[in-house]
Amino acid sequence: MKRSLRDIVIDISGFDSKKVDSIIMSGKVLVNDIICYKPGEKYSIDSDFRIKEKNEYVSRAAYKLIKGFEYFSPQIKDLVCIDGGSSTGGFTQVLLQYGASKVYAVDCGSNQLDYSLRTDKKVVSMENKRVQDIVVSELNPLPVFAVADVSFTSCIPIIIHFFNVLSIGKAIILLKPQFEYARLKTVLQLNNVFSGIVSDENEREKIRNYVITEIISLDICVEGFIESPIKGASGNVEYILYLNRFIKEQ
Helix, strand or coil, X not given: CEEEHHHHHHHHHCCCHHHHHHHHHCCCEEECCEECCCCCCEEECCCCEEECCCCCCCCCXXXXXXXXXXHHCCCCCCCEEEEECCCXXXXXHHHHHCCCXXXXXXXXXXXXXXXXXXXXXXXXEECCCCHHHCCHHHCCCCXXXXXXXXXXXXXXXXXXXXXXXCXXXXXXXXXXXHXXXXXXXXXXXXXXXXXXXCCCHHHHHHHHHHHHHHHHHCCEEEEEXXXXXXXXXXXXXXXXXXXXXXXXXX
């Protein structure tokens, strides 16, 4: 017998449907140890259901990267990684969880990285520094896998620096249409008055597709993309991109 995840969690927790929906969509419910985000999805009542009693991650952004790992299945065990726009360290935490041997946590701010990560011997905190300002000589050993969740800037300069300067092999990058809007407004003939939220689905798709075309033109393969399960500030829809360096024919 199958029931909706919402109904099952209501029975387990005793919470009302509104609170249950919030718990599920914030990534706090696991079915057979897999995070599930859709309240209406139906599951066998014989499955193992678990509600996280507390937030296991230092930021909700972690659930964006978890979704990327679950969907694209990159293998990073024992690899050196770099986290662009690390902030409190949600992405860094997930990289360690999936087996990274070392993580460079890069952020233009300071004193944001959670203490538990700041004191982790596998984490190198690089504060007050943009990804674009990182030079190869600062990284020993060099990272081979990258992630980035940056705001108030296009993701393109980050991607270029990762692949062309740091010679990254693969990456999971957040594409945020709200931070691509201004530079693409004219070229894509975006007509809506922009108030910080890209609410028009057609405009979001135009921006997403244009950015993907830009990435491909850089000889970087876009293996795939999915919508982030966690919306950005003000409810903006964001996309998770899985990127891979092209293997050029000799």
